[in-house]
Amino acid sequence: MREQAIPQGSAGSGGSDREGFWPGWQGRIAAVAVAAGAVLALLSGPAMADFRNAAWGESSPLELAGGGQVPGGCPIESPAGLFLFTAQRPSGDLDNLVNQRASKHEPFQPANPLPAPVNDENADDFCPTPLPDGEFFFVSRRTEGSCGGADMFRTVLNPATGWEEPVNLGCTPNGPNTPTTEFSPAVITNVWGTFLFFSTDFYTGNQDIYVSKMRPDGSFGKGERLPYPINTDYDDRQPNVSQDGRELVFASNRRDPTNFDIFYAKRFWQYGRWRKVTNLSETVPFDTLDASETRPSLSWDGERLVYGSGGVWLSERDYRKRR
Numbered sequence: 001m002r003e004q005a006i007p008q009g010s011a012g013s014g015g016s017d018r019e020g021f022w023p024g025w026q027g028r029i030a031a032v033a034v035a036a037g038a039v040l041a042l043l044s045g046p047a048m049a050d051f052r053n054a055a056w057g058e059s060s061p062l063e064l065a066g067g068g069q070v071p072g073g074c075p076i077e078s079p080a081g082l083f084l085f086t087a088q089r090p091s092g093d094l095d096n097l098v099n100q101r102a103s104k105h106e107p108f109q110p111a112n113p114l115p116a117p118v119n120d121e122n123a124d125d126f127c128p129t130p131l132p133d134g135e136f137f138f139v140s141r142r143t144e145g146s147c148g149g150a151d152m153f154r155t156v157l158n159p160a161t162g163w164e165e166p167v168n169l170g171c172t173p174n175g176p177n178t179p180t181t182e183f184s185p186a187v188i189t190n191v192w193g194t195f196l197f198f199s200t201d202f203y204t205g206n207q208d209i210y211v212s213k214m215r216p217d218g219s220f221g222k223g224e225r226l227p228y229p230i231n232t233d234y235d236d237r238q239p240n241v242s243q244d245g246r247e248l249v250f251a252s253n254r255r256d257p258t259n260f261d262i263f264y265a266k267r268f269w270q271y272g273r274w275r276k277v278t279n280l281s282e283t284v285p286f287d288t289l290d291a292s293e294t295r296p297s298l299s300w301d302g303e304r305l306v307y308g309s310g311g312v313w314l315s316e317r318d319y320r321k322r323r
């Protein structure tokens with residue numbers, strides 16, 4: 001509830017380049033912060049001007065080889081950028097699909113569905129998340145081994161023996177899955193350990209983003225809810241984190257409850273507080289602003305952001321403007 005003390009217009013009021021920057025500060029502290037911010041703005045000059053869009057460019061439909069937009073949602077590139085995973089409904093239920101391209105400078109070929117057991121022909125399978133060495137996380141509504149609703153699963157593509165049987169990440173309170181809906185596992189490893197980011201609506205009744213540190217045995221716990229300005233009383237869901245652990249993208253309907261937008265947040269070190277949450281859909285702006293935009297993800301080289309909105313959309317970043 002606490003975060004609602006900060007006006008929700010902060011993501012889109014347009015009144016300040018530092019909106020959402022000091023969400024928890026109040027009274028005199030806030031006054032000091034505003035003064036300090038004015039000084040900081042003067043000192044930091046052009047770089048601060050990039051805050052509103054974080055140097056991300058206008059989005060455009062991601063084009064297939066041969067023309068047309070890559071269909072589907074939940075888009076995410078493989079670590080080297082040669083594959084694109086999406087979720088589509090080729091036949092009734094949602095399945096994970098993969099597009100391939102010869103290089104990062106060429107368009108993707110049409111998609112093929114992943115085989116069983118990654119896709120269950122009787123259940124929705126979505127939120128694909130590829131990692132190196134064939135490791136693959138996703139979300140499924142399959143009933144076998146389920147904690148309820150949609151759960152996160154992990155599998156591995158072994159080049160010799162194919163896909164391993166997916167394993168449920170475990171049920172709350174010992175695991176991150178719950179009786180309700182989980183979305184978008186995102187896994188990063190840094191010097192502090194391996195971390196699973198995901199969203200669930202189980203604990204607060206609306207989607208919030210959580211992070212869980214991997215245990216020594218490789219399992220994940222229920223995780224901790226990220227504070228405002230990442231989570232609000234609206235739906236804040238489908239996180240994806242850059243591999244350096246310092247950038248977070250997610251979808252939220254905090255600007256308009258009927259319309260999800262793509263948000264971007266940054267922190268200055270890997271255990272620091274997330275700052276500079278900005279609504280890219282509104283501030284870039286993206287062409288899809290007036291439609292719901294969902295499941296954003298960052299490429300591993302940090303140059304591309306893809307998201308779903310009636311097909312796959314691409315925004316690219318100008319590194320010359322990036323801080």
Ligand SMILES: [Ca+2]
Binds near residue numbers: 147148149178179
């Ligand atoms: Ca669940």
Ligand SMILES: [Ca+2]
Binds near residue numbers: 206207234
């Ligand atoms: Ca929320």
Ligand SMILES: [Ca+2]
Binds near residue numbers: 262290291
């Ligand atoms: Ca939108």
